[in-house]
Amino acid sequence: MTKWLKTHIAEDGGFSLTEIVMVTMLMSVILAAAYLALQTVNRTSDGMMARSQAQDSGQVAIERMTREIRQAQTITDASTGKVWRMASASATSISFWADINHDGFLDRVTYTLSGGQVTRKVAVATKPYPGPNDFGADSAPSVITAVDPSLTSMFTLLNKDGNTTTDISDAPLTAVTAVKVSMRTLGTSGNQSISVDFPPAYAQVRSFGPGIVPWN
Numbered sequence: 001m002t003k004w005l006k007t008h009i010a011e012d013g014g015f016s017l018t019e020i021v022m023v024t025m026l027m028s029v030i031l032a033a034a035y036l037a038l039q040t041v042n043r044t045s046d047g048m049m050a051r052s053q054a055q056d057s058g059q060v061a062i063e064r065m066t067r068e069i070r071q072a073q074t075i076t077d078a079s080t081g082k083v084w085r086m087a088s089a090s091a092t093s094i095s096f097w098a099d100i101n102h103d104g105f106l107d108r109v110t111y112t113l114s115g116g117q118v119t120r121k122v123a124v125a126t127k128p129y130p131g132p133n134d135f136g137a138d139s140a141p142s143v144i145t146a147v148d149p150s151l152t153s154m155f156t157l158l159n160k161d162g163n164t165t166t167d168i169s170d171a172p173l174t175a176v177t178a179v180k181v182s183m184r185t186l187g188t189s190g191n192q193s194i195s196v197d198f199p200p201a202y203a204q205v206r207s208f209g210p211g212i213v214p215w216n
Contacts, residue, residue: 046190054187054196061145069203071098083170091153156180
């Protein structure tokens with residue numbers, strides 16, 4: 001009976017076991033190639049989206065920081081008579097006073113690089129002509145952009161001669177007059193993460209004076 005079936009299947013044009021195995025193997029190869037092609041397309045798409053995200057968020061962050069730093073103003077400590085250009089500054093954090101809302105009242109603005117993020121917080125003055133300590137509590141930090149974890153230094157203070165300085169007082173020669181902002185953002189989409197390096201951005205603080213020639 002089995003011999004009869006095999007003979008008639010062959011006579012009727014049916015597939016042999018070898019042909020079925022070959023077709024199955026060919027289909028497996030085609031499906032594997034299609035899957036790899038789809039994976040490549042997805043990786044490329046995710047990479048493009050991650051790069052776009054990193055570029056866009058980094059550009060917005062740089063523009064916001066430099067715009068607000070340019071508005072920074074000096075504050076006088078009434079108890080000592082000393083004039084301060086910034087509240088504090090380091091490679092990873094900068095805090096300054098500026099009328100960011102253009103309402104005639106100063107705010108203390110702080111940008112911080114930490115944990116792969118740049119955050120921003122604001123404290124409002126408690127009196128019309130505040131001293132360094134006349135500000136309320138900081139707002140909750142808001143994330144400005146994600147950065148590459150390898151970015152460990154973001155702010156560099158420069159004096160009127162373009163030299164690096166750490167002087168945030170109103171000293172005539174060494175005081176900060178500009179801030180260099182370094183940025184390396186990180187964008188993520190799917191399984192792809194892309195870092196984007198930006199050229200250094202310089203924020204010249206025009207409100208600092210008197211008698212100081214702004215660095216440029």
